[in-house]
Amino acid sequence: MVTTIIVTVILGAIIGALARLVLPGKQHISTLVTVILGILGALIGSWVWTGLLGGGDTAGIDWIALIIGVIVAALLIVAYTSMTGRKRV
Template identity: 75%
Template sequence: MLWTIIVTVIVGAIIGALARLVLPGKQSISTLVTVVLGILGALIGSWAYTALSGNETTSGIDWIALILGVIAAAILIVVYGMVVGRKQV
């Protein structure tokens, strides 16, 4: 259980960072928000891949789910930026 949480946070941080890299311009969000949005993006990407393909098991890294996670995290970062706006320093 603890191992799963640690891996989720690490993968979420990586996905959040990748999502910020693919977005043009500067995003003024904290590292914590990036990790949280990355985790949410990973969950959404994994869920979307499972829902669309019906494939629940994989051996190794599922690259399509990873790419969908980065796209979902990028969308979440854009939406977060629109909601928060320039209020955050």
């Protein structure tokens, strides 16, 4: 249980950072918000891939779910910055 939480937070940080890298400009959000949005992006991306699109169960890294997670996290970051009114420079 604790290991799953730690892995989720680490993957969320990585996915959040990747999402911020693919977005143009600079986003003025904290590291904590980046991790939270990355975790949400990973969870939603995994759900979309396995639940809605019928993605397979892989033995290794599921690259398609990772890419979908980054895209979802990037969309969440854009939504968050537009809702909080913080502009990209």
